[in-house]
Amino acid sequence: MDHNNSETKDTLVQILSPQRLRGKVAVITGGARGIGAATARVFAENGAHVVIADILNEVGTSLAESIGGRYVRCDVSKEEEVDSAVKVAVEWKGRLDIMFNNAGIAGFGGSITNIKMDQMMTLLAINLHGVVHGIKHAARTMIAGKRGGTIICSSSSAAIMGGLASHSYTMSKEAILGLARSTACELGVHGIRVNCISPHGVPSEMLVSEFQKFLGNTELRPNEVSSIVGERGSLLRGRGGRLEDVAQAVLFLASDESGFVTGHNLVIDGGYTSAFSQMSFIYND
Numbered sequence: 174m175d176h177n178n179s180e181t182k183d184t185l186v187q188i189l190s191p192q193r194l195r196g197k198v199a200v201i202t203g204g205a206r207g208i209g210a211a212t213a214r215v216f217a218e219n220g221a222h223v224v225i226a227d228i229l230n231e232v233g234t235s236l237a238e239s240i241g242g243r244y245v246r247c248d249v250s251k252e253e254e255v256d257s258a259v260k261v262a263v264e265w266k267g268r269l270d271i272m273f274n275n276a277g278i279a280g281f282g283g284s285i286t287n288i289k290m291d292q293m294m295t296l297l298a299i300n301l302h303g304v305v306h307g308i309k310h311a312a313r314t315m316i317a318g319k320r321g322g323t324i325i326c327s328s329s330s331a332a333i334m335g336g337l338a339s340h341s342y343t344m345s346k347e348a349i350l351g352l353a354r355s356t357a358c359e360l361g362v363h364g365i366r367v368n369c370i371s372p373h374g375v376p377s378e379m380l381v382s383e384f385q386k387f388l389g390n391t392e393l394r395p396n397e398v399s400s401i402v403g404e405r406g407s408l409l410r411g412r413g414g415r416l417e418d419v420a421q422a423v424l425f426l427a428s429d430e431s432g433f434v435t436g437h438n439l440v441i442d443g444g445y446t447s448a449f450s451q452m453s454f455i456y457n458d
């Protein structure tokens with residue numbers, strides 16, 4: 174067999190690929206880049222039909238074309254646009270099985286004594302209301318479809334530990350955990366699972382630009398951010414998080430393999446939020 178032949182390779186990939194989401198239909202908000210884009214690729218490799226809902230039209234369209242998916246412009250802070258994104262999936266493939274409420278922004282830092290309420294409301298409109306819109310419209314469609322479904326929401330390590338992000342961002346991510354638990358409670362009777370992921374320190378465009386700001390170094394690259402996280406923000410010394418680590422966790426929650434998991438927060442942080450690593454010398458003999 175000629176392994177350099179691209180057709181042969183494609184066939185091999187198809188045969189060997191576990192296709193854990195074969196035929197499933199997914200909407201990914203914020204799917205044009207970063208964690209959302211990595212997840213869109215992994216979903217497509219696993220046989221899903223993916224609708225990318227974002228505000229970055231050019232990159233979103235090009236990614237959708239490359240994975241045989243669809244792109245729809247959707248600002249998640251606007252309920253009607255999230256409703257439309259879900260409708261694109263239903264009009265395209267007749268169903269919705271997976272909703273990944275991933276769109277988010279880092280927001281605005283600074284002291285609580287100077288917090289600007291208009292900036293806070295802007296952040297909440299995207300990070301929190303966006304997730305409410307996503308769960309609401311996905312749930313309506315999934316309930317009507319009577320096939321159940323799985324909804325995954327992006328929280329953050331910042332929901333578990335203080336001091337990792339701005340007050341507004343932290344608040345939005347903590348609220349998402351509560352919302353996911355309460356909606357998991359309501360939607361379980363329809364066979365709809367609702368879970369969260371909480372990534373930490375994954376070098377997306379968002380994180381890299383935050384590090385550039387904090388460290389005053391606009392030249393900082395994703396691999397350098399990953400190294401800093403690996404050394405200081407992970408129990409697995411030297412091993413920082415990758416976009417694909419998060420995509421694989423979302424794949425698990427999207428697939429039937431997590432069929433008995435709901436109301437859960439899957440933390441993807443190299444153990445960072447579980448331990449005070451500075452004291453690990455106490456384990457020395």
Ligand SMILES: NC(=O)c1ccc[n+]([C@@H]2O[C@H](COP(=O)([O-])OP(=O)(O)OC[C@H]3O[C@@H](n4cnc5c(N)ncnc54)[C@H](O)[C@@H]3O)[C@@H](O)[C@H]2O)c1
Pocket residue numbers: 202203204205206207208209226227228229247248249250275276277278299327328329330331371372373374375376377378379380
């Ligand atoms: N990168 C990390 O380490 C990390 C850690 C914890 C949580 N998260 C969360 O993961 C999610 C994805 O972030 P990322 O790190 O990939 O960042 P990113 O900036 O690379 O990607 C965010 C995506 O959301 C889109 N988006 C922003 N505002 C939108 C809006 N109003 N409507 C629709 N789309 C919008 C952006 O265009 C972009 O495609 C976010 O919710 C973020 O808070 C990331």
